[in-house]
Amino acid sequence: MFVQQLVNGLMLGSSYGLIGVAFALILGIFDMLNIAIGEVFMLGAFCGLVLVTHGVPFVAALPMAMVFAGLVNLVIERFAFRPLRGTPPVIPLLSSIGFSMLLTDTATNIWGSERTQFPPSVHVVNFEIGPILITSVQIVILGVAVLLMVVLQLLLQRTKIGRGMRAVAENALTASILGVDSRRIIVATFFLSGALAGAAGMLVGLTFSVISPFIGIEIGLKGVVAMVVGGAGNIQGAMLAGPILGIAEVLSVAYLGAAHRDVVVYGLLILVLIVRPAGLLGAVERARL
Amino acid sequence: MLSDYHQTLLLLTGINVLLGWSAYLPLATGQLSLGNAGFMAVGAYASSLLTVQWQWALLPALLAGAALAAILGVLVGFPALRLHGIYLAIATLGFGEIVRTFFLNFDLTGGPMGMRGMSGATLGMVWAWVLVCAVGFFALGHSRLGLSLDAVHDDEVAAEMVGLNITALKVGAFGVAAALAGLGGGLYAHHILFIEPGTFNFMESIIMVLFVLLGGMRTFWGTVIGAAVFTILPDLLRFLHSWRGAFFGALLVFLLIVRPWGLLPRETLRIPMRWLAGVGG
Numbered sequence: 001m002f003v004q005q006l007v008n009g010l011m012l013g014s015s016y017g018l019i020g021v022a023f024a025l026i027l028g029i030f031d032m033l034n035i036a037i038g039e040v041f042m043l044g045a046f047c048g049l050v051l052v053t054h055g056v057p058f059v060a061a062l063p064m065a066m067v068f069a070g071l072v073n074l075v076i077e078r079f080a081f082r083p084l085r086g087t088p089p090v091i092p093l094l095s096s097i098g099f100s101m102l103l104t105d106t107a108t109n110i111w112g113s114e115r116t117q118f119p120p121s122v123h124v125v126n127f128e129i130g131p132i133l134i135t136s137v138q139i140v141i142l143g144v145a146v147l148l149m150v151v152l153q154l155l156l157q158r159t160k161i162g163r164g165m166r167a168v169a170e171n172a173l174t175a176s177i178l179g180v181d182s183r184r185i186i187v188a189t190f191f192l193s194g195a196l197a198g199a200a201g202m203l204v205g206l207t208f209s210v211i212s213p214f215i216g217i218e219i220g221l222k223g224v225v226a227m228v229v230g231g232a233g234n235i236q237g238a239m240l241a242g243p244i245l246g247i248a249e250v251l252s253v254a255y256l257g258a259a260h261r262d263v264v265v266y267g268l269l270i271l272v273l274i275v276r277p278a279g280l281l282g283a284v285e286r287a288r289l
Numbered sequence: 290m291l292s293d294y295h296q297t298l299l300l301l302t303g304i305n306v307l308l309g310w311s312a313y314l315p316l317a318t319g320q321l322s323l324g325n326a327g328f329m330a331v332g333a334y335a336s337s338l339l340t341v342q343w344q345w346a347l348l349p350a351l352l353a354g355a356a357l358a359a360i361l362g363v364l365v366g367f368p369a370l371r372l373h374g375i376y377l378a379i380a381t382l383g384f385g386e387i388v389r390t391f392f393l394n395f396d397l398t399g400g401p402m403g404m405r406g407m408s409g410a411t412l413g414m415v416w417a418w419v420l421v422c423a424v425g426f427f428a429l430g431h432s433r434l435g436l437s438l439d440a441v442h443d444d445e446v447a448a449e450m451v452g453l454n455i456t457a458l459k460v461g462a463f464g465v466a467a468a469l470a471g472l473g474g475g476l477y478a479h480h481i482l483f484i485e486p487g488t489f490n491f492m493e494s495i496i497m498v499l500f501v502l503l504g505g506m507r508t509f510w511g512t513v514i515g516a517a518v519f520t521i522l523p524d525l526l527r528f529l530h531s532w533r534g535a536f537f538g539a540l541l542v543f544l545l546i547v548r549p550w551g552l553l554p555r556e557t558l559r560i561p562m563r564w565l566a567g568v569g570g
Contacts, residue, residue, distance in 0.1 A: 027375075032375075033375045033378075033379070079542055079546070080542055080545075083545075083546040084545060084546070084549055087549045088374070089374050089375050090321045090374060090375060090378060091545060091549050093321075093375055093378060094498065094499075094502060094541065094545060095541065095542050095545040095546075097495055097538075097541070098537075098538045098539070098540075098541030098542040098545070099538060099542060100538065101492075101534050101535065101537055101538030101541070102534075102535045102538030102539050102542070103538070104534065104538075105531070105532065105533075105534035105535035105538065106535050108531065108534075109531050109532060109535070217491060221382070221386075221491070224379060224382075225383070228376070228379055232376065259390070259393060259394045260390075260394070262386055262387070262390045263387055263390045263391070266383040266384075266386045266387045266390070267383075267387060269379070269380070269383040270368075270380055270383050270384065270387070273368075273371075273372060273376065273379070273380045273383075274368045274371065274380075277371060277372060277376065
């Protein structure tokens with residue numbers, strides 16, 4: 001069932017891609033790695049869980065979870081990044097790890113460490129196209145992921161704030177001299193990045209229906225891998241690498257056994273870092289949007 | 290005489306000092322490694338296999354575990370030369386995860402079930418190793434080699450211009466750091482009596498860096514204080530119950546806000562700009 005595996009990998013990979021883009025936005029624009037994106041993603045999933053459990057329909061729960069996740073990311077920016085401006089990038093990386101610990105533990109205390117189920121929130125219909133089985137849930141996931149990517153591209157290319165972001169990514173100093181309001185850009189980028197991670201949380205909740213406080217580490221770190229494989233800080237790269245990673249993972253589970261999937265994923269990461277440190281679509285030295 | 294309980298705390302502090310130094314050495318050459326739990330796992334599993342399966346004495350088994358970790362460290366150190374800053378951190382993180390997954394699938398060491406049957410690590414033994422390493426670090430700090438490491442840390446390009454062998458220094462630092470992590474892992478396994486792959490996860494690597502961070506990134510004895518505080522504090526904070534992890538996370542964020550360079554930096558004012566150039570990647 002090779003083609004079926006490809007389809008399943010694509011679904012998994014679309015979430016990796018969204019998380020990867022969430023990481024890439026911050027790395028691409030500010031040259032900093034916010035590891036806590038993984039936990040923002042986890043909180044997005046739990047926020048979605050709470051909403052869906054209380055009867056909020058999926059179409060309304062998705063934007064609400066995104067806004068919540070975006071706000072969480074702004075809090076992280078306020079305490080883990082803003083006070084540390086001017087320090088080497090590994091310092092904010094470490095403080096974002098502090099936030100990861102804080103958020104994982106808080107979620108464990110609120111929701112427990114057990115894996116929780118999403119109640120069915122999308123009417124499940126199965127479509128059989130020849131030998132391939134596609135569910136309505138999978139179509140929703142793919143549709144939402146593609147839609148968010150398109151909206152993000154339009155935002156970056158066509159709006160004033162998007163142009164500001166690209167200008168800061170190109171050269172922060174020049175951008176500020178030319179009158180780009182760096183505070184606004186930082187807030188907008190962190191909010192956007194958090195919202196995308198939150199959306200990925202909702203989608204993962206739909207697909208696997210199992211979420212726990214530890215998915216930030218289990219799944220979120222794979223978003224970092226997707227970002228690096230695609231070309232650190234490169235948004236299209238992360239969009240492309242997410243599905244590649246998802247397919248590689250699903251195929252390795254199918255043909256090598258479930259135990260080897262992390263070896264394949266992280267092996268791919270190290271291979272790319274050594275052979276092509278700039279990633280699949282990355283520019284040499286410093287990645288661009 | 291110390292109670293058993295205090296002896297255990299002191300012993301764990303000693304092991305954590307060794308692990309902290311394994312994070313300190315790469316940092317001393319400007320490399321942040323987030324995969325040291327992988328080297329710790331190699332040392333722990335290798336020495337345990339030797340003592341449990343092949344009835345080796347503890348000392349040669351510890352040395353063999355450290356040596357194996359060192360070889361792996363050198364092998365990782367070479368490709369790591371191409372990477373800087375956060376990219377190196379991400380790559381070493383990936384390495385740590387691969388080692389953990391390897392032991393999850395390795396039947397000889399029990400796979401996910403873990404391994405038991407080790408024993409024999411004593412308080413005196415652990416602190417003897419700490420003392421040996423401390424003498425080593427002290428000598429290093431007063432040697433040409435120590436100055437060379439400082440030079441690589443402060444400005445890699447300039448260090449290379451004056452004829453220092455950057456490759457040997459950075460890979461060497463990685464190898465010795467891996468050996469320290471392997472040694473710490475071996476001692477840990479023979480103290481705690483049971484190991485499983487989950488022991489050596491990403492968080493363990495982070496905690497090693499925290500020891501260094503708390504003590505200040507440029508002094509090896511700062512790591513001793515960092516390791517002691519982080520070993521004893523969780524015990525004093527038992528009243529926080531399940532919120533301890535959250536407390537540590539918040540503490541880390543707070544510490545970095547008030548003292549981004551650690552609590553005991555050697556030359557608080559001189560480093561920042563140089564460091565930026567060295568690790569900026």
